Amino acid sequence: MPLHVGSGCLPATITNLRINCIAQSATPPEMSLWEKIKEFFCSTHQAEALECIWTICHPSVGTTREDVVSRFEQLRMLVYAGYEESIHSGRHGESHFCILDADSQEILSVTLDDAGNYTVNCQGHNETYRFTMDIEQGEECTEHAEGASGTLQVSPLPAPAAPQTPAEYDAVWSEWKGAAPAEELRGRAATVQRICTCLNNGSRELNVGESGLTALPDCLPAHITTLVIPHNNYLTSLPTLPSGLEVLTVEDNQLTSLPPLPAGLQTLSVARNQLTSLPPLPSGLQMLSVEGNQLTSLPPLPAGLQMLLVAGNQLTSLPPLLAGLQTLSVAGNQLTSLPPLPAGLQTLSVSDNQLTSLPLLPAGLEVLTVEDNQLTSLPPLPEGLQTLSVDANPQLTRLPALPSGLQRLYARNNQLTRLPESITGLSSEAIVNLYGNPLSERTLQALRNITSAPGYSGPRIVFDMAGASAPREARALHLAAADWLVPAREGEPAPADRWHMFGQEDNAAAFSLFLDRLGETENCIKDAGFKAQISSWLVQLAEDEALRAKTFAMATEATASCQDRVTLALHQMKNVQLVHDAEKGQYDNNLAALVATGREMFRLEKLEQIAREKVRTLALVDEIEVWLAYQNKLKKSLGLTSVTAEMRFFRISGVTVSDLQAAELQVKDAEKSEFREWILQWGPLHSVLERKAPERVNALREKQISDYEExxxxxxDTELRPSGLVGNTDAERTIGARAMESAKKTFLDGLRPLVEEMLGSYLAS
Known part of the structure; x- marks a missing residue:
């Protein structure tokens, strides 16, 4: 049976080739799935995530259980923080893997059963693949589960000149191992063991990843159909490839060229290497991933190619695109134009190029991503388009009519002043993001009227009060600070003088611009004491280099939109100051103030959760105004010392008086029931305890380490070893996280008596 090298287990081979879902449905289920979870990933990870999902839905010959685990763990690492729980391994048993949508509904699952079936359920479409035992060389295997198709023809034995017996192979590989540089001895020994196991067990897949290799042996097992060499290797070239190879994955290495490719190769993934060119491509190639290389051109593309991923290269043009292409990702190149697009194209990603226009779009296109280009207009949009992302096209002033089925529209940081009427005809499930556009007051008022009307069932529209403004240059930092600082008395140095040298620090220009924008806020205009507060704050920043560095860094995005964004950034900076003071020891002898600071942080955290929930309920929303509204209007009732008294755009926040009353009660109720547990985990409290009771805290820390190790x-011993997963990086990472969480809980349980002893009276008040 085939062996996933290094796993220690003996999984089976999938006997059918990939199922072509396109023949059964105009829209592949995995692409419909992708539209529902695309927003889980940042733009730089989307192509890799899509490739991973495609592989899950269309497993190649030689796929093993470890491959399934690895692919779901890969997706967990690619998602934004907070979305990890949408990717599950073992949700309904160790052989069940799934992805949940934003509503926690299962939209993709893979189930492996004892009968040898690999079942994919994607958006209600089921495909079952049959794992079978190894068969004799040259023999044809036609067994497949219901719903599967295709026949696997096992590759013939190599030509007589190649090694024929395990002993002959062993001699070649032993010689290669013996020639290892000192730093590769361990990696080559482990690799030879894996290759020998692969040969002895007839495994179709050979995985020699994460071994620190600079070269492979000249002769690989002739019978393998899948070769995987990912991560932590330093290969600059490959040996002659087995003639029956169908899948080649050599990612994150240092390849500068590829050998001739086998005629039957179906999948080629060589992302993140140093390739400057590609050899001729096999006629049967279905998926090509060469992202993150140094390609300046592509060879002619095979007629059967379905997925082309070439983001992050140096391409200035593309070859003719053939009719079978369904997914094209060419983001991060130097394209100024595109060739005619295939009629069957469903996903097009051309972000971060130099495009000024687009060709006619295929009628079946579902996903169009054209961020960071120089587009001045868009062509007519296909009726079936579901996702349109045109962020950061600074000359784009208008959008065409929008198809009624559009589910995601991202048009941030453009020059849109008005919107097509069709925008309000989108479904209630659609999301429109218009951040960073100078929408006219007339347009905003029309949107308010439409979205607030009884029975409105259109999309949720996110915007901000950016307005039209010319770019501003930052003044010298000491000049910006001088406008806030109290003038010096006669004979004393000017307080702003020391800010000369701070102007050389990282992000000083951003902080200077922030101070100037702060002077235009409602607080500066209406609050007589505001200038004195900022002056006092600047004095503290001048005395504390670490706090100053944190604060300057936060200023980089603080002036991106309206003045209320500046005010919210000030709140966040003052919160950092409170936590910084606690960690530095300011409250070591004032535990009441420490607890009071913790309570304020707790209240602000709860308000942010409430604001996020409110944002989800609004059809037309500026998130900044919602967050600021709760903080600003509950400043007094919740004792929020870091919050200012004024904001400009409360009227468009959508937050009502009843919302504020409910939020106040919710925060206070949560504080009564949750604050003791919350402060137990608060980092600044741990810093104080380490200084005031070092022996007890150090003993707990040491126990935490020993608990983790045990x-x-x-x-x-109980989970990995019986499953043959000792040495499997993903499996070890998973149990490591579980062990860490268990040790942390024990640590906090041990810390609780000390906290009650020192803070009990303050926590009760």
């Missing part, structure tokens, strides 16, 4: 050993 739990990890137990999980390894």
């Amino acid at each position: 739990t990890y050993r137990t999980l390894s």
